[in-house]
Amino acid sequence: MPLEAPARIVSELTSRGYNAEREAVTRLAAAEDPTAALERVLEEVPDDALVVRTDHVTAALSTDGAADQGLADGGAVDTDAAAAEAPPPTDPTPSVSTGTDQPPAGGSTGRSPVETEGSSPADRSVDPDQRSLEIVGDMTGESTGTGEYSDFVSVFRDRLDRLGGKLRSRVNHRPASAIQSMPGGSEAAMVGLVNDIRSTASGHWLIELEDATGTFPWLVMKDREYVDLVDELLCDEVLAMEGTLADDSGIAFVDSMYFPDVPRTHEPSTADRHVQAALISDVHVGSQEFMEDAWNAFADWLHTEEAQHVEYMLLAGDMVEGVGVYPDQDEELDIVDIYEQYEAFSEHLKKVPGDIDIVMIPGNHDAVRLAEPQPGFDEELREIMSAHDPQIVSNPSMVTLEGVSVLMYHGVSLDEVIAELPEEKASYDDPHKAMYHLLKKRHVAPQFGGHTRLAPEEKDYLVMEEVPDIFHTGHVHKLGFGKYHNVLAINSGCWQAQTDFQKSVNIDPDAGFAPIVDLDTLDVTVQKFS
Secondary structure (H helix, E strand, C coil): CCCHHHHHHHHHHHHCCCEECHHHHHHHHHCCCHHHHHHHHHHHCCCCCCEECHHHHHHHHHCCCHHHHCCHHHCCCCHHHHHHHCCCCCCCCCCCCCCCCCCCCCHHHCCCCECCCCCCCCCCCCCHHHCCEEEECCCCCCCCCCCCHHHHHHHHHHHHHHHHCCCCCCCCCCCHHHHHCCCCCCEEEEEEEEEEEEECCCCCEEEEEEECCEEEEEEECCCCCCHHHHHHCCCCCEEEEEEEECCCCCCEEEEEEECCCCCCCCCCCCCCCCCEEEEECCCCECECCECHHHHHHHHHHHCCHHHCCEEEEEECCCCECCCCCCCCHHHHECCCCHHHHHHHHHHHHCCCCCCCEEEECCCCCCCCCCCECECCCCHHHHHHCCCCCCEECCECEEEEECCEEEEECCCCHHHHHHHHCCCCCCCCCCHHHHHHHHHHHCECCCCCCCCCCECCCCCCCCECCCCCCEEEECCCCCEEEEEECCEEEEEECECECCCHHHHHCCCCCCECEEEEEECCCCCEEEEECC
């Protein structure tokens, strides 16, 4: 059937405060008189229902001449006939990394959006019993930090203990205090936090490592083959170094350095059936540049047969534009009240099929504390966004979908990585490559005191204790994906056109894209709706 019929039904349901399962919309659209069928269903749906489900449609229409509408006995619609009316699919185009130079999908006109690669369709299944969604590491309600000095000591000791444990088995490490008392010429190794990085007058590099016993300087000679790794270092990350002590034991000459890193032998988990997840971020409802047409095209597409296997949606922060996030932001707002922004976002979320499981984390534009880790939203905002019953968790959090672990992190620290590292190693044009460095460091925001605000806690919630199968970020409004040691890294673009502020800082966003991941293969396709 043409896309317009389901889209009109979804729009009408949303205007009345409902969202709906895809099969429910399909059955209503297949009725001889969809408008009359919809009214009949809304008369019969329970007063406390927020989602119009397939059984609501079946029950209502079976008592009102459903047999004449091809719905007798709750039977399925004639999908072959519906497919015959649908427009032919577009040919796949080459994979994209930045999302530029791609033809528009035109979802709002009923045409199938462009995708970069496809997978052969399988039987659709939205049986909840086949689904599995688990949350790990949600620290909402667990914050203990008071801002005292002891809190800062605790969080860095926890970081060193946990990431250092991944390195101590690889080197014959000694505490800084023990190395200071070793004789000159000895072989030494240390695991510590990077306390300082500076160049010498001769062009060498001096790296100061710190552990719980003190600090010790390590000299990286400019002619060594691994000197280019110094460009990748950030203060406060955990590192291991091996080398030889100088004659006076006051410094060590580095022979090798090690990062916590993702093992090259990492084998990602995959789902046991063909099921997909949509990974999106940075919707920015409330901005004058929010791309409502693109979002509606995306929501409409999710109701089509082409999207039948999309059963999960992971939203990595910045649901709304927020208030007072940057100078003169109020001049670029379409909605100036923060609560009204979330109410508008909730209305847009209702257009997403009710049978899709949604997980959301906050971002730096959302109404939560800016310091990371960010707890999930307060009860008032959760209530506003409750119509779709999403799982709302902290930033970052690990989500496991049918055995596939997805580390969700909004991505503010990517600004830091891109600013500190050479352009060939990290840039906004290839945001996934900046994500590789966070995977290598096994920490989503290693540097303290820079652009990224970090909250002191008893535990460092930003450590990547376990290797994820997928690493999903947003924030930088650029689309990019790739694999690092078999971990799929995806930065998912945005749903906001370029603002005046973005023009002033030279950000050209990749907007209106929806990366879709096959959880059984970890292949990625990109749908474009702008």
